[in-house]
Amino acid sequence: MLASVKGHCDAILASLPAQRLLALDALRGLTITAMILVNNPGSWSHVYGPLRHAEWHGWTLTDLIFPFFIVIVGISLQFSLQRQSSQGQHSQGQKSQANWQVIRHAAVRSAKLFGLGLFLALFYYNFADPAYSYLEQKLLTLRWLGVLQRIGLVYFATVLIVLYCGSRGRIAWLTGLCLVYLLGMLYLPYQDSQGNTFSGLLLFGNSFAAWLDHTLLGVNHLYYRTATPFAFDPEGIWSTLPAIASCLSGVLLAQWLQTERSLAHKIRGLLLAGVIAVWLAELWHFSLPINKSLWTPSFVLLSTGYCAIALAACIWLCDIKRWRRWSAPFVVFGANAILFFMLAGIMARALVMIPVGDGLLKGWLFNRLFQPLFGNLNGSLAFALVFLGLSYLLMHWCYRKGYIFKV
Known part of the structure; x- marks a missing residue:
């Protein structure tokens, strides 16, 4: 398992042009990853303090x-x-x-x-x-x-x-x-x-x-x-x-x-x-x-x-x-930052548009799955992390296919 993760990360890094500043790609990816994380909690009523904006x-x-x-x-x-x-x-x-x-x-x-x-x-x-x-x-x-x-x-x-x-x-x-x-x-x-x-x-x-x-x-x-x-x-x-x-x-x-x-x-x-x-x-x-x-x-x-x-x-x-392997997932997110932001925005809106029972799909997922398993705050954070994980699968597929959305 560890060997496959290392191979996965090495393959991503090997595809980068030699003259690129990896640190900047990594920081861009970290930033857009954090943005998507804080924008997609399982419930806005249950968010850890550092993941909220200051009140004023x-x-x-x-x-x-x-x-x-x-x-x-x-x-x-x-x-x-x-x-x-x-x-x-x-x-x-x-x-x-x-x-x-x-x-x-x-x-x-x-x-x-x-x-x-x-x-x-x-x-x-x-x-x-x-x-x-x-x-x-x-x-x-x-x-x-x-x-x-x-x-x-x-x-x-x-x-x-x-x-x-x-x-x-x-x-x-x-x-x-x-x-x-x-x-x-x-x-x-x-x-x-x-x-x-x-x-x-x-x-x-x-x-x-x-x-x-x-x-x-x-x-x-x-x-x-x-x-x-x-x-x-x-x-x-x-x-x-x-x-x-x-x-x-x-x-x-x-x-x-x-x-x-x-x-x-x-x-x-x-x-x-x-x-x-x-x-x-x-x-x-x-x-x-x-x-x-x-x-x-x-x-x-x-x-x-x-x-x-x-x-x-x-x-x-x-x-x-x-120490470069840690940066590989963030390179994937950062290489397609605008596409990542757009797709995450579309998926997040779809979750609050699709009705399920008496509520909406996002609320149903949180109340039926994440909150019972992890509690309020941890369940809300777990939802955001799963959202990121699924997003990574999609963004890595785009990266592997060479599809970079250039505005």
Whole structure:
């Protein structure tokens, strides 16, 4: 059994191109695996604390997952653009043409990501309710923003900045985006429907970001529709600015890895930068709360710091110690991260669409199988782990067949 597992892992790793950074593939896979794990408990009423998001200010391990993915997008983007640049020197006119091609490709990719996000938002029908109206309860209340939509918007903005700015310009953009975000959140006044004026608040349903979502997108198209006095979205309009800063931080981490320094020196640099960033973020938390839903700059600093530490750990394991087999399953998930996210989203929605008895398939499985065997919390976690296991079988089949879903 152990020999077959080792052979399975070795076969996956042997298929990777020699020049790929295994640590980055492993971290991407770990991140998307964690995202699917926390998104699919057996019951939302029974979830261990670290697998939940913080209620408002503060953070849990779950809050780090999405920003990790955003930072990794930035790292991958820098590596990709650097490879394209190293393939040949261009004249000024050729460089402009090449940049335009990159921008056009990025625009198409971003539009696809946005469209896939909308598809997931629309992929639901309540078959258990004969009175359910898809038009009124889904189409007319479509949530415009979400995880994939944010990735698309952030990716496109980051491509533009990276193409036309050097290192100093990228740092300036990162800092400037966070500063503009803060100025809006702390100083721009806004009013509710009763004429009350607010400014500088970072409350659930009462902030400049919430007011902007409420005003521009409308109550019925936001995630937190019942929040008062303003409905808002955790992937909302204003918080996209610091999310772009998170992606730019990934670009800067990739630039550090592309230097001519030794691998050990790069690892020490990542660790040092990560520890300092986390320490500063925790100190900043006393005046500017760490908050994922608002994506505050202190949250940018914290999540980027921990991502740098995690990347350093993966590089140390994979390239210094040469302990690589553990990464193989995550390589499978990470190689097809968007497809994994889409298929997991479709399967999860199907489980709450199919009626069984007086309830739905997911509830039936949890109440009849997982909860009696493992209890409430462990049963809910076991459901998520089985969901991951079945997903792996499907994703490994795609990986073995060479089917990589490229947006």
